[in-house]
Each structure stands twice: as structure tokens, then as C-alpha cells.
Amino acid sequence: MTMIQEALDREWNAQSEQNPFAEAMAEAMPEAESPPAERMAPGDESASPFAEAIGEAMPQSESDRLLAQAFAELRDEAFDEAVAFLTEETEQTVADRFTDESPSSAAERERYADAQLSPVRFEAGQYLESLEQALAGQDLESMGEEQLSEALDRLDPQTGEMTPAGEEFVSAIVRKAKKVVKFVANTAKTVGKVAGTLLGPVLQRLKALINPLLKRVLSMAIGRLPAALQPAARTLAAKITSEAFDSEGTYEASSPTNLVDVESLAESFDAALAEAITGEATGGYSGEYEEPEYESESGEDGRALEHLAQARGVLIDRIRSADDNEDLAPAVEQFAPVLLGALRVGINLVGRSKVVRFLAGYLGKLISRWVGPQLSGPLSNAIVDTGMRLVALEAEDGTRESRADEAAPVALASVVEDTVRRLAEQEDYVFENEDLLQLAASDAFGEAVATHFPQNLVRPPLRQAPSVGGTFVARRPRSVRTYRKYNRTPEVEITAQIADALPTFGGSTVGAVLRAAGATFPFRARMHIYQSAAGTTFPRMIRTDRGNGARGAAASWRVHPLTPEAAGLLLREPKLGVATAPAFLRSRHRIAVGQRFYLLEPVNAAGALAMPPAATRAAASRLAPSRAWIVVNLRRARITVGFYLSEADTQTVADGIRQGRGPVLLQALTRAYRAMQQRTASAPAGHVRIVQEDSEDHEDEAAKARVSMPPAVAAVLRRRIDAWVLPALATWARANGEAFARAAGHPDAGVTVRVRLGAVPGMDLLAQAGQGAARATPAAIENALRGTPTVAITVTPGRGRK
Template identity: 30%
Template sequence: MDAQPGNTSEALFSGLSLADPPAAPASSEAVPEAALNSPFPARFIAEAYAPETGEAAAFFAELEDEDFIDSLEQLVNDAAAHQLADQRNWSSLPAEADARASLEDWIEPVATEAERALDGFAGRLAGADLYGMPPQEFEQLLEAAGTQSPAGLSGYEDFLGGLLRAGKKLVSGAVGLVKKGVAAVGKVLPVNLLLGKLKGLVRPLLQRVISAAMNRLPASIRPLARKLAAKLGVAEAEAEDHASAEGLAEAFGLEVTSLLYAPEAEEELGENFFEPRTYEAPDSLAALETARARFTERLAALPDGSTPTAEIEQFLPAVMAVQPLIKLGISIIGRQRVVKFIADILANLAKGLIGDGPAKMLATPVADLGLRVFGFETEAEPERLRAAEAVASTVEGAALRLLELPEATFEDQLQLAAAVQEAFVEAAAAYLPDRVLHEDLPERETAGEGGVWILMPRTARPRYRFRKYTRVFAVPITRQAARAIRWSDGGTLEGHLLDRGVRRWPLEAEVDLYEAIPGTQFGHFTQDETLDEAAGADSTEFQLLTPDIAGLLLREPALGRPGAAAGPAGPQASLGRARPQVGRRYFRIRSAVLHPAARGRRLTRRLRVVLEPSRRRLQVQLRLSERQAQQLLALLQPSSPTARRDLPSVLAALRGLYEGRLPLVLSSRLVRHALAKDAAGAAAPVDALLKALAASLSKFLSQRAAQLAAAVAEPSHGVTITATFHDITRDRLGSVQAPDVSVHAGWKSSAL
């Protein structure tokens, strides 16, 4: 079949010419296709030959890729860090257009390498009879074609790998549809065109990464995604935060699915959803920054004993615009009354902090405990301005706490008045120096010496991106405490510290504390200007500080904030790590003992699960760090000639990698892929899967432990043990077959 004008393979990939789907057998009355002028629209043809309902949804679900989500999170955080660091090179704060241009230059090598990788993938498929070769040979070809090393681009291999895995699924899906007899799909979108369209999605995705890093991803993405999901028959998306890495991956997955199952979607939606565009979401964050600076200046200028009602009334709407009152079903007029009511109470509580006298009482401890501790010159900031900043932080903190309350609180004046007073006291205990508070105030955050929370980075004023606690805690970390603290890679603080070189306990360490404000990304924490550049951190080092963790690490539980740990370490089986939530606190551990972890040698996910119902396959991957792998090798090959290999300890170590986390992940995936109705219905199948996994690992160690030892001995960092279950269907989950177990050197993502 001749290529359509403008859609030639040469226009998409240089020198590429992939085979078109096999044409239907010609009849004696066949008319050349070019001579036909069909009266039927393309939409009718697509719907007439559409696959059965649910097939697109199943394909979309199988695009879930935890490693790809992790790579998007890394890109967003690296972009956020780059933007903040780049500001230091400007004599004044850059305009948004300049900041975006700088980020586009920074991310260009990633885009170029991604396009090169997809070009290479398509080129290696060129000339192959994709529709006629046996299934096993076809899979081997796809696996070989999608395996390549990035040229001169280190640190983003998982992003490139995720794109190639999406390409493999796209090609496999297209070939599968043709073999099922849905020939119209193959004619409208042959494989070479599909891969060209996929390549065209790369730069729009990276534009969204930049917008997410700049907190400028528009709300309009969600309605568009909903329209596309509805067209594909896909249920409402799982990600609650469309600007998170999981949300970005979902939107990308919908686009990829539409290439195969709804090629006319771009035209019908009436939106240029598949191309880069300038995002024009209301910049509520910039408005808050301006309002915060103006509010601080106005507080500093007020006479002694003033009641700042008008100032607070003008400031609160900017806070509410960033953290909207979504739960409140009240009118605009009603909201204005709520704002005035809250402002009146806050103003009366804050009036004792206004003026020269209170300013001196506040400014000196703020400078002593904060700015001077961090090495900043305090003479450049007037006392009243430093004091006003602390008061403004208190008002903002109280307002943000109120926005987390249920709707019923705002419908009852007495409840609301009590809540405002409680929120103000809690905020004052956090953002004002201890010496101006009652010694017996129960809301005080520390029993011993305390610090203050300072807006950072100071050089970015007024574009602050986080707060840092001025007291750095020097603490011994026991092994028992480290083992009890969960880590975002699915392991524990103990495992993280051991992988970083800790060999003796307790570890003498310093703990830095951070607080998220509107606009915070994990990458922003890495630009802590109070630390030497040599002590620079990776965004994965910052972990949620709950009251339990603060009690274990610091013996000051009130410094923590309630909140479920996000991502792989949390109780929810989300695919990715949640962005920093406003008001939540995070910690980072520093010690001279800790070895810097190179990006390519850092595990972001120790357990990976891939469920593919279309292939009736489930894969469970256990990823071991190099330290863990060497420990297993020592058990398998003891140095003493009289010692015997310790297989029970090896099996116990492997089971320890998944027993705490895997049941929840399996239950979530079975429900998500409609293999179980709900968590209760998934309980028995999950139990059967876990028993089969344990039995297969035991058999593998008994019969093929030498393969594990050989993989550990290879130069690649760490090893991956993969258990592959076959014939995974809803009907057969009650009688699960033992999985095949294999081992590979390095941290291997699943194949196709």
C-alpha cells in the first residue's frame, strides 16, 4: 500500500521503511484503493472496526511503568533544582520566560537523546516481517531492538528505557490487532506512523515536566485527559495530583493509548493536546509571593499596637488561591465573610506583635537563632522587617492549617473561632522564637533547645521555595531506630545507611529539617544555601518527618507532622512518590561516614511489579544493592573451606525484601486490572501468589544458587531476581502455578 502524502516514513525517521500490515487477499473484483472516494467519515470506519470494549483500557493499564514514573519524578526535581540554582547567575530575579528558556536549554539533551533512541528502535525493526514471524521470534526482535545505551547521557536511562518500553508495547499492540483481523487499524496507523507519533509525544511530555517543575502545569490538562479517557473507555485516572510524576505518566499513557485505539482523537477533541504549547495557568504562586512580600512590608510599617485586620484580609485570598477551599460549597460572598471573620480573629491575636518594641523582641532571636546561624548578614535586614516576616509566616501558617479543616467547621462560627485560635497558637509555636512564648505552652515543638523556621533560599527573595529549621540536630542513630524507619525506596533507613557505607553503630550524624511551602519540590531542598556545594544532596535523600520518626531520630516528636509516607514506602500502593505537601516536614541525614551515592548506583525502588493481563503474565522483581548482593554471595560461597553455604539465611534475606510491601502492591494491582473485585476479593489470590513465590525461590536456591553467585560476581552494580508467573487470569488465580525464577546482573527492568 502506498504511503499517504505527508505521512511518509522518511518524514518521520531518516531512512526508515517499515513493512505495512499485510493486505487482505485481492478478489477478482477488487478496485484500486486510490480510486475509491468513500462517503463515510474516518470516525465511522474506526468505530466500525473498533476492538471490543475494554481493550483500550487494558492496554492503558499495561502501560503502567514504575521505573518510568520514578524517572519523571527525577526529571521534575532536577529541573526545579536547576531553576533555583540558575537564579544565582542573574543580577536580578529572571522573568518566567527567561527561566523557562533556561530549562528548555537544560533539558534539550534529554529530548535529543530520546528521539535518537526511538529512531534507533524503529531502524532496527525496518524491513522485518512483523506480521508474519512467529510470536517468540517477534518478542525476541522487539527485545533486541529496544536495548541500547544512551550516548553521552548519564542519569536518565530509566526515562529512555520507559519510552522504549512504551514503543515495544505500541508495536506489539498494533501487530496483535492486525492478527486479530482488525485490519482497518493497521491501514490507518501502520507501525512506522505509530512510532513517529510516539516520537512526537516526547517534547510535549518534557514541556509538561518543565511546567510541573515551575508549578505552572495548568488545570486544563485534567479536563483534556478526562475527555481522552472517556473516548478510550478508560476509567477515571488514578493519580490525584496531575502535576505529580504519576499524573504526568498517566497523561502520557492516555496519549500513547489513543495512538492505537483512537487515532482521530486529536482532531475530535478540538485541542492541540499532542503538541508543545505555552501554558497559561493563573500563576497563583507568583501572586502569593508578591502578596507575602507586600504583607510583610505593611506589617513592618504599622505603628505600635496596631490591629492588622485590613492587611490580613488582603493577604488571605492569595493563600487561599494556592490552597483553594475546594471542600467548601459556599458562594463568593460567603467566602468573603469567612475571610473577614478569620482576619478579625487573627488580627486581634497578632496585634501584640506589631511595633518597635515587639519587633526588637522578635528580630534579635530570629537573627541569633536563624540568619546568623546560617551565616547570613543580618544588618542588611531592618529589625522590623525580620520581625514582620516571622509574624507573616505565623499568619500564613495558621491560614494553611485552617484550609485543611472539614467543611462543617466553616458553617459554625463558634467552631471556626476555636479553630482559628488553635491554628494561630500552633503556627506561633512553629514560626516564633521560643523565648517569646509561654514556657509551659503545650504546643511548643521542642522540650529542649529549639530553633526557628526560616524561609529559604534567602538569595531568591521573594521567591522562597521552602523553610529550614535553624537547629541542626547532632544525634547518634542506633541500628534499631534505623531499622524501624521506612525509606522511600521500599526499604528502611538501615538499608540506606548500610548501602552508603555505614559499618559501625550508632552512627554519629547531623539531621537537617525542612518544611514544604506552596510551590515546594524535592529538588528545591537540594539548593540549601547554608551547606557547602560539596555536601550537595540528591532529591531522594529527603524523607517525610512524621511524629514517630521525629521521636525516634530527634526525641522531639512535635517537630514531625502527621502524614502517610508516600510512594513505595507508604501504606498506599501508589505508583509514584507524592510531591511535598504544604506544611509537611522532611529530614535529611548527613555524616562524614556516608559515601556519596552516584546516580547510576542508587536504588530508587527495591521491589518492582509488572502485571500484564493481555499476556497472562505477572512479574515480581527483587532488586538488591551491591552490598546486599555481596552479603548473599558470602553466604553462598563462605571463605572458610570448612564452612557450608547457608541457603536458609539467603532465603530469609530474600523474603525480607518483599514480605512487608508485596502483599499490598499485589492486591492493588489485581483490583486495578479487574482481576479481583476489591481488596477482600484479592486476599486469597495474593496469599496463593506469595506462597508460590516463596516455594519457587526456595527451589531456585536449592538447584541453581550458582547462577545467583555468578550474577553477583559480574561487574554490573547489584542484581535483579525476577519471578515470572504465567497463566494469570481471573479464573485461574485460585490455582496459581509456580513462577519461573531468573537472575540478572544489575537492576534490570522487565522486558516487553
């Protein structure tokens, strides 16, 4: 008998707290024979095939700096949103046409989605062709910025009949093309070339990138996994954004629900375009600009999610038809590799067949105690009794039906899936040590049982929310994009103080989001709680859950991360929340498998004011909350402090300025600034970005910190920024109220104010602090930062850079 087999027997024979099942139910189960398990020698597994690191971490050459400048100029939050809107609309159109999202309908859904995107492809291509022809032979270098802008505006297309998302996407391409023209014109002057000779090939490249981007949008809309980046663009993104990726792009120890998200699509598009500009300017490109091939991320043509849906269905059926105490290890062993193919962290287990066999035997033994006609009944009945009727199992065509006999197999399949996923998130050394592997498997299984089993069947120390008493139930488990919903919907009181203490995506707070929507506090709300699975997207999750009261393009703004802190504050049950890596808190478009969320559904009229319907993405964008951010550019010795005031705050400030109600503008800006400071103090990955690129500073949630500072040094820097920025803001706000009010009257939602500090002293010593230099002490840096930088403040309508 191996050590692992002995541990398995101890797991069940001893009534220890590691057994996740409640003692009474566990004792009622008959004994089963231990499945065969192999002893694993450390280091005898095949190595990961993806061991090579990505590129340099920092741009070093002039060409690299030009690349960084081009990428920074092209990045545009509005373009990301346009891609997201087009993906959501395409997905919705397909969902309206097809009653299910099963793998068997994939080919038909693909053809239908392609037809929906055809007008967008045509209009974008027509515009870029006409733009290239109109600018051919033009002396762009001699035009001033205003003259060039006017010339480009005259070429704006008159689009035909398209959907709202299609129109927004084409408008985003128009804005992108204008940025390209202006950047090429300016770059030509610095490299001593004629802009016209550079512009033609770059615009051809831009046109060639449209179709691959739309192919990716199509793939995402039907639940497939296209690759995020071409190899060259992947290297560029690594240089510019310095993500904490491994060679395959893994975020820390979590797997994204979709290996590609809309921000990845937009970033790869901009990266490839920036390469084209830099290549033409430096002579690095030659030959024709052909449409690039965008390979699938994983599986057969990106069908990993389809394969997973099929495998999950097979596992559910296998559990459902099993005899009492039947060994399900073979079924688990068949399912695990398919799941790993859809998880980015699954690469940690690729080639580790002995680990997979051990895990299959481990799980097969444990879940066998709950299968069969006589043994699955208690579990099914317990799930139904805990509130299953409130959630109701759904058939694949979306009809609601009560299937008590499906409850237990779905729960057990969910336990298997979550256990495999949690174990896959472990580091390699865990798989190479038998004791650590045993412990990790036990912990993963315990957490999975606590998630998907009714609380009365879980040992008290593992119960996640005993006062609420619910469990997570898989919704449409045989679908390509399933998710889990908590089968209890508790009511909570939302006060202004609680809302302001709840973090949400993008470094903002729930309070800021609600105020941007016109909230009045306090109000009561039903709390709908979700957990993501491989393939989950917010739009589909919210749309298919018909009981949450959320509809329209603004619905995703109502979903917030359920962290332990949020669960503790709202429900006094912190274990119901899940700690999440910062990478998955920056945007609603990029979430992790196993991450939890909540949606607030008001139960009274006052709360309903906080959740106005929004039929279009343009209306939804008006709900963006106020926020502030800081970018410290070490290379240029420049610091940019930016403020975005939401549409609601903007109009309140503008009204106050017109009525002469004191320093309302300064109050709004300092309120956003103080809120940013509080978030930065509690979360080191807050809105302070320290970069070294020779590029324009801008607020971009995709831009990550390039240099980490010791906490004491960061505190000194924040104090000096306060001393420079706040007095300058006070002086500017007193004299520029009318300029702000004019910006508030623009059709774009909200207003952006930027404070740019130039010639900032002490940046060289600050850079040394980031490299760990002994002489860069907090005292030395504080002394070096004593000088006075130049200050320039601008105000522009909307969120994008103008």
C-alpha cells in the same frame, strides 16, 4: 457583637491553653480593638465549581481492558526517573545562570531553559522519525520476540553532544518506543489488523507528545504549574490507577507542594500514548495527530507560585512597616486568595468570601500584637537567640546576611500562611458551622505559632520539641520555591536497630537505604530538619541549604519523612513530626505542603561511608534499597511477588554464591520479604496491591490498591501467599544461584526476582470479600485458598521489567 467577635475577645482576655503564646508575653501586649467580623449563615457560600466526579472507577469493556494493558506495559520507573533527572538538571542549569528565582526574572529563565532542552527535543524527534521510516512496510507480525528486539536494537540512535540528563531522557524515549512497537505488534494479532497500519499513527502520536512533555519539564524547572493531564488522559488515569482523587485530583486533606510532579508528567504521557494505541486498535481515533495543548494548572499560564512569592513579599513588607498594634486584616485578606490559588485544597475556600474575611480579621487581630517598632523587637530577638545565626536569613541572590529586623515579619507571615493553609484543609461542613470554624481557626493558628515562634513564646501544651528548643524559619521567603528549616541541628546516634525501625519513602526503611549506600553502624549524624511550603522541591531545597553537606544527584536519597514515630524514635519529641497521608510517602517526587523531613549528615568517618557522593543519576540509582511487593490480580487469578535487591545486597549475594557460602540468596530474599510483611502489618497501604485490571502485574509505586479487604481476610491471604511463595523460593534459590550471579554482572544496578502464581484458587470469593459479600468470610476464603497454584520464577538485572 457577634459570637465570633465574642470568641476573639475570650481568646485574649481569658488565659486559656488555646492561646498559643506564652502567658507572660501575651499579658505584656496592649489591648486592641476587635476588627469587624461578619456572621456567617451555614450554606450561604457559593459552591465549588468542580463538583463533577471523574469517570468510572474500573475498566469494564474490552476497550478499557486493552487500555489498562497498554498503560501497564508502558509504565516504567526508569522513565519517571529520567523525567525527574531532566527536570533537576534543567533547574540546576537555570539556577547556575541566574542568581535569584524572583518572579521578575521568569521570562529570561524560561528562554534559557528552553534553549537547554532544545537538543533533547531534536534528538528524540529525529529518532522517532527514523524509527517510523525504518519500520514502514515491515511484516512485524511474522517476527518472533527475539527477532523483533534485534531489529529494534539496530535502530538505536547515536546521540550527539548532550548533557547526562538529556542522554538519559532520549534513552528512555528509545525504550518507550520499543515497548510501543512490541505491544502494537502483539495487539495487532489479537484484533486482526496489520501492525504496520497501527504503528505509524501511534509513533506519530508518541512524537507529538515529546514537545508538550518538555514544555512541562521547563515549567517545573522554573517554578510554574502546568496541568497534570489532558481531560481524556485524566479520565484514563482514574480508570486505571483508581486514585483517591476528587474531581480536581486532591489527595485526601493535604495539598501537594506542586500541583504537578514528575510522576504525574510521566503518567500523563503514558496515559495519552495508551489511548492512542487503543484508539487505533479499536478504531476509536480519526484525523491527524497534532501536538496536544497542555493547559496550565492554575493562575495565569501556571504562574500561581510566582504570584504567591510576590504576595508573600508584600505581606512581609506590610508587617515590617506597620505601626504598633496596626490592624493587618486588609493585608491578610489580600494575601489569602493568592495562597489558595497555589494550594489544591484551597478549592474548599473558593467563593467563601465571608470565611476569608473572618479569617483575615481573626489573624489581623492576633498578629497585630507583635508588629510595630516597639512590639516586634522581642520576637525578633527571641528568634535570633534560639539559633537564628545558625540558619542565617538569606538575600534573594543567595548571599548570607543577618537581618534581625526581618526575622519577626517573616515569622508572622509564615504564621499567616500556615494558618490559612491548615484551615483550607478542613472539610466544607466546618466552613458552614460557626462554632466549628472558630475552633478550627484557633487550632490552626496555635499549630502555626508553635511551628514558627521560639518555644519560650509558646504555651507549654503546644510546644513541639521543648528539649530541642528550635523553631522553623522560612528560607528565601520571597522566592518562588521557598521552604522552612529548623534552626537547631541536633546530633543523633544511628544504630542498625533504629535505622531499621524508621520508615522512608516507597515503603522502605532508612536502614535499607543506608545499607544500599554501604553504611556501617553505629554512627553519629547531625539531623537537618525541614518543612515544605507551596512550591518546595527536594532538589532545590537540598541545593540551596549550603550547610547540610549534601551534594550530587544522590542527595535526595538522604531525605526521609519526619513522622511523629520517627521524631519520637530519633529525638524523643514526637510532636516535631507530622502525620502524612500515604499518597505523600510513596515517592520523593510527590510531597505535601507542611510535610516535614530530615537529612542525616554524618559527623564521623564511619557514617560518611553511608553517604557516598554520586555525580550522576546513574550512580544515584545504585543507591536504591532492597524491597519487596505483592500484586494480587483478581481478574486473572494471579499473584505476583516481586523482590528487588539493591546493588550492594546483589553483589554480596553474588560473592556468597561464587564462594559457596550456603543459602545466601534465600536469606536475602526472605529478609526483604519479612521486611515487607512488617511494613504491611503496620501500614495498610503497604506493598500489597489488589487489582482487577486485565494487565501485566508489575511493581509500580504509582499503582494503587484497587480493592480494599477486611483485615481478617487480608491476614488469611497473606498466610496463604507465604505458604505458596516461601517453599517455591527455597527450591528455586538452591538451583538458580548461577543465574542470579549472571544477572548480578549486568551493568544495571541490582537484580529483580519475580514469583508468579497462576490459576490461584479462591480469587472469585476474594473479590466478593472486597465488595462486602456476607458469604466471603475469613473461614470460607481460607478454605477456598487451599488449592495449589502454578509457580513461575524469573530473575532479571536492574529494577525495570525486561
